[in-house]
Amino acid sequence: MLFELEAVLEFSGDIGSKKSEIEEVLSNTDKGLFKKGAPKGKEGEASQLKEWSIEGNKLKVKIVSGRYVRAPDALLRLRNQLNLLGAKIKVGIRKIEIKKLEVKGVELGREPKEPVKIAFYVDKIELKGDKADIIFGPSLTVDVIEGGGVDRVIELVIEKAGRQEYEGKAEIKKLLREGKQRKMFTDKDPSVELEKMKWIRRTHSKGQFVYGRNFTSLVNALRDIMIENLYKPLGFMEMIFPKFEPWDVPKKSGHAKSIYPDAYYVMVPKVSSPKEWEDVMDYFRITGEIHRESIMKKVEPVGILSYAQCPPFWQFLEGKILRADTSLPLKVYDWSGPTYRNEAGGTHGIARVEEFHRAETLFIGSPEQVKKMAEEVEEKLTFIFDELLELETKKYSVVPWWMAQEGEKKLSDNEVEGVGTVDFEAYLPYRGERAKSEWLEIQNISIIGDKYPKAFSVKSSKGELWSGCAGGSFERWICAFLAQKGFERDKWPNEIKRRVKLVNELNEAKFTNAEDEIEFA
């Protein structure tokens, strides 16, 4: 890898008369300033000041390097040194302009099939077999260099090239367990039936339903089953996680790397005085419509609606040290509200909604504690799905989301013993034969390692701190249950049957509506 950099350092005053002092600093670069930190014998690959010139208040430099003490870092060292000199010569650096930065021969590990592009700070990426030349553009600033931006651009180019390889391939998953084959009681799509029976009703929003009383009774039956058979026996207690994530949360969790096409955004007014909003109010009064363009000018995005459910929890522990003997392992669950996804590929009934309700199970402790808890949670979930709901499911080991996001190259770097994700998938007879149709992921469980504790600066008073979590939505559990068991309650497993109360059994008054008379459930 070769770095070529040209920069103009602009001083607060003319430096023509200070040439000899500046020259002394510059001549030092070859002796120590640009070489310090390079491994012994590799000093030749460290930065070298190739050219320099002074004109008025400007010092122009050209620096080249191999991979040690790279040219951008050398520029920062030079700036600091000249600023020290500044006290003596009474002129300081006012501005630095990066005229050129090229990184040549970046090794990608493979030949990319398509061009690699980067939207910021980079003008052009020239691919040469399995290597790339990165030509930075004029928007590159010293602040970006100082923040480590150049290294991140190089990493991102390598990652994007790796992802191309990975994206074409089907999801890598390994079958862990095949549940018992069960008798199927229907081949109907439960979402269609639920709508016909008026147990649920679509709203004006894509992938959102109002869930009626019968459906909610089913939800509560599942909730009670989870509490009695998973949470109570394993000592989990309930918490209430926020459902709005300020940007800091996806920035720390890593979702900010990729979430944008899948998120629901949250906006707040930039100015909240009613006067500012008068035009929008007037427009609605006159036309009965919402003036979106005008609204967009007056709001700013402050974050997203909860997407993965557990990230906002970490703000509870952020910056703390957990006492290992009294606070660990920590076992909690949250079922306090919906999470949101923009399902770009389309929604489908309750199998794929955009507002869904998930039981999020979270466990934190030493690596051993986390591995043990994951095993226990997985075992209880398997028991619930297999024995209590009598569902036909399969279990797979899959690539965790945070690794999939990074592409194949990173995947192998990131592998840590014990870290990974297990998915439960349920057979949906309405989608076709067992072997040919797509099954539905109803639940997952992950051992995440030290990712979240590190990201939110949470430590254990003793040793490493790990976490794991499990998530499954009641929409998916119920979809799988009704798709396999149908709607005849006599055919339902006793665990569900005995807990569900239907409206007509309660002998309640039924809602009716004059124009569109309907019995709601």
Ligand code: ATP
């Ligand atoms: P899929 O590949 O089917 O979209 P996913 O990989 O996006 O699933 P995860 O991100 O692992 O799902 O989400 C965890 C759990 O949340 C899933 O096991 C499922 O129970 C639930 N879930 C995810 N997306 C939806 C959705 N759109 N509607 C209902 N439940 C969902």
Ligand code: ZN
């Ligand atoms: Zn989680």
Ligand code: MG
């Ligand atoms: Mg999905």
